[in-house]
Amino acid sequence: MISRRDLLKMLAAVGLGSTALSSYAVAESFGERITSYALTPPRWTPGLRLRLAVLADLHVCEPWMSVDRIAAIVEQTNSLQPDAILLLGDYVVGHSLGRLSTPVSAGAWATALERLKAPLGVHAVLGNHDWWEQREVQARRAGPTRAGLALQAVGIPVYENQAIRLQKDGKPFWLAGLGDQWAFWSRSGEDDELAVKNSYRYQGVDDLPRTLAQVTDDAPVILMAHEPDIFPEVPNRVSLTVSGHTHGGQVRIFGFSPVVPSRFGRRYVYGHKIEQGRNLIVSGGLGCSTLPVRLGSPPEIVMIELGGGGEA
Incomplete structure (x- = not known):
């Protein structure tokens, strides 16, 4: 505290x-709170009960998100005894808040996250700030990123349009990680398809069809995607999409968020969303962007129990 x-x-x-x-x-x-969800998505495997801890948007820096604070978050997360832990990107501070903070080395924060423990592992995707942090990455329009290398160095796999098959109590499921949708700033004068349809002029490394093509059976699929904007394109084949990025608006006044970094505005700002039988959970995240303030949107560790709640 x-x-x-x-x-x-x-x-x-x-x-x-x-x-x-x-x-x-x-x-x-x-002062992180625990936000819990319990649901049974359509076509979920009977008897498969899965507890997931979700950590999003750490934005590590001193004094706002120090290594000591990360260590406390790690300890609190481990105490919840999840089956798997999902890290949803934006580990670095970002340029705007950087003016009010002191950077923390990638090795230091990754070493703190290395202490996360779960029987089915710790799994990560990258966020937009992890790509934006390095001008050389932007210049060559390709990774690797410093954040991704740091996570891999401590044994945490980072997924970019990849899917893996896991099992709980002999019952299989798939965990898929989408590449970031806002990885690159648009070059001056570019008029690509994404820039045309999106007031936020960024280009991604995401490839949803290629990611889901790796799923080879009918076991449930959980999709990790840093930004929730992909959700309208996610097919019913995916049981649950989990995202961060929005910080729950970071500032919510009487439930209203004036600024949401999404081309859908407040549609996916926070919480459990159901559209045409498809499920999305958007974490409010842990850190801050632009200014080190939160109002009406406290930092949170998200716990999701699948197969243990009412049908969604």
Whole structure:
């Protein structure tokens, strides 16, 4: 938990120290809650009960998301005894908040995440900030990224349009990881298909058809996708899509989020969404972007129990 002294320092750093509301908004950025979901998606394997812990949008930096704080999040996540842990990207701080923070080396935060433990493993995808962090990655329009290499170095697999088959109690399921949809800034003058349909002018490394083509039987599929914008394209074959990216709006006033980084606006800003029998859960994430404040959208560790709730 953040100390009063550190809180005052942080308020001074962002110039928000004069109001109680500002103090609350900074303080709400700390102290993770557990948000739980229980559902049985359509066509879910009878008897398959699966507990997933989801960590999204750490945005690691000092003092807002320190290595010590990550260690506490890791300990709390392990204590929940999930079957598998899913990391949904944006491990790095990002350029805007970077002006108000001190970077943390990729090796340091990855070493802290290495302590995550689950019987069916820890699995990761990258987020847009993990691609944006390095100008050389943007220039060559290809990885590897520093974040991806750091995770792989500590034994955490990073999926880019890949699917793997796992088993729980002899019952199989597939875990698929989509490449990031906002990996590259659009070059000046580019008018590609994504830029035309999307007010956010980015290009992705995502390939949903290639990802799902690796699924070779009728076992349930769980899809990890950093941005939830892919969801309208996800077929019924996928039992559940899990995403981060939006921070739950980061600032929600009476349930309204003024800014949501999505071409769908607030449609996928937060929580459990069901569309035409397809299920999406969007995590509010743990860290901050642009400014180190959260209001009405506290940081969270998401726990999902599949096969143990009502049919979705």
